[in-house]
Amino acid sequence: MQAAELFEQEIKPPEVARRLRVSPKSAYQWHQLWRDGGVRALASRGPSGSRCRLSPRCLEKLAAYLDEGPAAHGWVEDQVWTAARVATLIGRKFHVCYSVSGATRLMHRLGFSPQVPARRVAERDEQAVTAWKEVTWAEVKEPGRPAGATSASRMKQGSPESRPEAGPGAGAGAPRS
Structure with missing residues (x-):
């Protein structure tokens, strides 16, 4: 006003x-x-966009369902509410279709945030992975360049005296004939 x-x-x-x-x-x-x-x-006409398709009572029920956790509603693999799962739950319980992005907005409105499940192989052997990282990877990976071996400045190249006699860039400082 x-x-x-x-x-x-x-x-x-x-x-x-x-x-x-x-x-x-x-x-x-x-x-x-x-x-x-x-x-x-x-005068304001209220928030723009489509109205919420769930009544206040249904929103309360949805919040209670979310508090119960995914396992109570058939997702026993992990205890993660993804937006896709919430959209499916809304469809099952209230017979209302929500998109994944719509379910995300609804979750935020209710004070929840969608989680992204960790994608792991069911047969993964954590001890074998740790051993591989510590032993095999340490042997395989190449050592980094020693500090000061190259110039990091875009404005000033390394001086010709500091360049090796053979290898990439050898002779670059010498005039061409």
């Missing part, structure tokens, strides 16, 4: 935009609405 007060004081839309930190286009649209319908025309 600040915009209406400013328009009543005959302040121009560009100045209203600057004061309220909105785009000039919005201020001009507000000004047109205000001229045509007064203060009531500028």
